[in-house]
Amino acid sequence: MTKPAAESPATASYYVGDAFYQDLVDAFAHLEADLPEIADRDLRDRVALLLNREARLLEQERYDAWLDLFVPECAYWVPATRPPGDPRREITVAFHDRRQLEDRIFRIRTGYAWSQSPASRTVRQVTNIALFALPAKADPGDDRLLARSVFQITEFRDGDLRRLDGHAGHLLVDGPVGLRIQAKQVNLIDCDQSLRNPSIVF
Known part of the structure; x- marks a missing residue:
C-alpha cells in the first residue's frame, strides 16, 4: 500500500491491511517449521547483539530507543492461541x-x-537464538531474516514477583543502518490462560 503524502506511521495505520497481515502470518508460520539454520557466524552475532540490546533497553525502560530498533512500518504481535x-x-x-x-x-x-x-521492574534473558532465511517466494528480492529465540522475563511489581516464558520471532531487515525489526511475535507458553496484567510484555 502506498504511503499517503501527508501521513506517517506514527499517526496513521495506513500500511496495515490484508496484505500486511497475510505477510506476517506467512512469515511467522516458519517459526514452527524445520528450516535450515543460517551458519554465518558474523550475521548470527549481529542478530544476538540486536536481541540482547532490545532486552536491555526494555529493562531500562528506554522505550524510545527500543522503538528505534524497528522500521517505521512495523508490528508487534502477542498471540493468544497455540x-x-x-x-x-x-x-x-x-x-x-x-x-x-x-x-x-x-x-x-x-x-x-x-x-x-x-x-x-524487569530482567530479561534471551537464549537459544536461531536464524533462518525465509523460503523463496514469488518476490525474489525478499531477503528478510527470521530469528527465533527463547525468553524469560522476571517481573517485580507491587510486592509481587512473577515470571513469563516463551519464544519470540523477529522478522528482520538488513539495510544501510544495520539490522532492524520489521515485526516481533511474542509466544507466551501460557498465552491461552489468565495472564493477569501483561502490560510489560514488549
Missing part, C-alpha cells in the same frame, strides 16, 4: 502497529497508566 493463527480472525493479547506502540509508550510515561502504577 499455535498462533491469524490476528484478523483470532483474539490476541496484543497486536500493535507503530501508531499504537507510540501511544502505549506515551501512556506509560504519563504515570497514569493503571497497569503500570506502580511501575514494573
Whole structure:
C-alpha cells in the first residue's frame, strides 16, 4: 500500500491491511517449521547483539530507543492461541502497529497508566537464538531474516514477583543502518490462560 503524502506511521495505520497481515502470518508460520539454520557466524552475532540490546533497553525502560530498533512500518504481535493463527480472525493479547506502540509508550510515561502504577521492574534473558532465511517466494528480492529465540522475563511489581516464558520471532531487515525489526511475535507458553496484567510484555 502506498504511503499517503501527508501521513506517517506514527499517526496513521495506513500500511496495515490484508496484505500486511497475510505477510506476517506467512512469515511467522516458519517459526514452527524445520528450516535450515543460517551458519554465518558474523550475521548470527549481529542478530544476538540486536536481541540482547532490545532486552536491555526494555529493562531500562528506554522505550524510545527500543522503538528505534524497528522500521517505521512495523508490528508487534502477542498471540493468544497455540499455535498462533491469524490476528484478523483470532483474539490476541496484543497486536500493535507503530501508531499504537507510540501511544502505549506515551501512556506509560504519563504515570497514569493503571497497569503500570506502580511501575514494573524487569530482567530479561534471551537464549537459544536461531536464524533462518525465509523460503523463496514469488518476490525474489525478499531477503528478510527470521530469528527465533527463547525468553524469560522476571517481573517485580507491587510486592509481587512473577515470571513469563516463551519464544519470540523477529522478522528482520538488513539495510544501510544495520539490522532492524520489521515485526516481533511474542509466544507466551501460557498465552491461552489468565495472564493477569501483561502490560510489560514488549
